[in-house]
Amino acid sequence: MGSHYEAPIRKPLVTGNKTYHQISVDVARPVEGSANKQWWIVFGIALALFVWGIGCIIYTISTGIGTWGLNKTVGWAWDITNFVWWVGIGHAGTLISAVLLLFRQKWRMGINRSAEAMTIFSVIQAGLFPIIHMGRPWLAYWIVPIPNQFGSLWVNFNSPLLWDVFAISTYLTVSLVFWWTGLLPDFAMIRDRAIKPFQKKIYSLVSFGWSGRAKDWQRFEEVSLVLAGLATPLVLSVHTIVSFDFATSVIPGWHTTIFPPYFVAGAIFSGFAMVNTLLIVMRKVCSLEDYITIQHIELMNIVIMITGSIVGCAYITELFIAWYSGVEYEQYAFLNRATGPYWWAYWAMMTCNVFSPQFMWIKRLRTSIVFSFVISIVVNIGMWFERFVIIVTSLHRDYLPSSWTMFSPTFVDIGIFLGTIGFFFVLFLLYARTFPVIAQAEVKTILKSSGDNYKKIRDNKNG
């Protein structure tokens, strides 16, 4: 068993004396079983929110953007806040599967499938907002580079909003093929276990005829590695470019050079929090505690703690640079954030993002499931407020005091946001019932090195 050696100091990543077959059974169980009452209740709530959101979107499109709370001073508010919030959440999936693959972090295998699913579903939510905000979403194809015979000019490649188009669409499609390629062997496992003809047909279709030849696996591993190598700079570039939407402008509070790393850290922070929120529930509902262990939750909490601290550093650096720059507009923008009419949003952000993750220094708290769940929700609220603070408080008091105003959302703003939350959970709940939620083929490769039963045998042998 020499080739399966792992340092005894490392905690097991698969518990419960699993065999290869048991892993297949555990991963296929939620797919093969039927949904319980709780699932239907949660799904019903999510679906209702989604339908409400669709109603609000239809109202927006048919009546106009005037149904939102925007005014001529605050031209960007909830929509862009929600867009950045969702894109940020969508960063953890690729980070877990790509960056942690490059760093050979084996604990990613228990959580990468769901994190990637979360990525794709949240980027879909993000993509909705710019399209609705266009006002005439049926002309959305004008953002692709098409010649000016259409009656207008080419798209402007100097614009960060166009960079966003390329970044988000590349990110969404590359994440999708990365996810699906990893799913092929797991779909094949469910296909080969399926008894019902319809189920067999569907999983044959989605597994693309995966057979598991030695050569296929060789290519599979190479493709995963190269995709990870490509996705790593991609994921960093996406939120960098999202931050350019603000950083390349001349609005005080927006045009700061710290934005790209600050946004990327914030994205990882909120993404990991969302992964924690979802997986803490899913491991319980789908009985996957042996694959998503306390060890996994603890490691995610450590990532949350570190990225939360980076975000905290960025907040303080921003304040310092605003003072140090000597530019009174810049200084006022930050003073206004902390003490102006939106002080409560600023301090909500500070409390949730900077102070709350610091509890994770205490081992007892970061290994507590209830505490982790609460903090993960708090962090996501905080990260929503961060975007709200950056966007609305920077805009509502600009260079011209006569146009200073406040922003308050209408029921449509709120309805669309709730609708995307509903849509996200509709997709995620459907995913949890139909997809192999653990990358079982990958987990099987680490069973002999990181499974508790194998580790125990080795420990006993070594005395």
Added chain:
Amino acid sequence: MAEKFIHAVYDDDDKLIDAVKDLKKNKITIEEVFTPFPVHGLDHLLDLKPTRLAIAAFIYGCTGLTFGLLMINYIMIVDWPQNIGGKPSFSIIENLPAFVPVIFELTVFFAAHLMVITFYLRSRLWPFKDAENPIPETTDDKFLIQIPVYDNESKIKAVIKKTDFYDISVIKEDSNEDIQEERNNAQGNVQLLESDLTIGFVFHSRKYSDGSSNLRIQFTKGRGLQYAKNSGLRIFRKYWISKKNEVSNKHPESKKINNLLSNLKDRISLTKKMFVEGNVSYEEAYKEILIND
């Protein structure tokens, strides 16, 4: 192309690696290995050439970079240059910093998608493609080595029997029958809870000129020990219902054969009971079943 294959099945990746090493040592050609997950070192043992997909991805990335550069140069510099706040909008080099994000994204887009498409085409993966793993368990926990048989069947079997195998079966490629039906049926009758001894029906791999083949009774003890005896029945395999261990009514003299089979099955369950109680040994078990035939 060989018409006949031996499928050696293993239930552990380390056993598989050892078996592949043994087969290689005995200079037996391995045509294919099916595994539920990537087994490390297997590609080297099978002398698979390293895949060139990474090189392809690099070339695709370069294509994307060139495409992005040419597209932006045409759109922003050649076709419709604009004076935007006096910026150097008439030279691609001087305006390049603003174009880096899109060119980068296109590089990644091309490299990732074209590489994955190449992978799917080379490994023949697409929707509506039928799976080709010979037994469904190879996506779960079994590892299967496919060995082409020329005139060396007994030698291959001898080598495999020395390894810690789980199942062996002989497959004929030219028959139109379902491959899964062809496999050694011993596993279909596994009742490990009842006893260590399993008794099941298997067909002899050789067919008579009329298409029928001998039905044999196979005795398996644990994982390693196995022997088979002729049941004395000659059956057309296409009418065999492996789930029920009987022939369908399309088979000539189906009633008579099914009667004989049900007698055999009774005696099999009796023998199993005797084995559990210690009244008969594994080696002698066949005598209890075939005593009168």
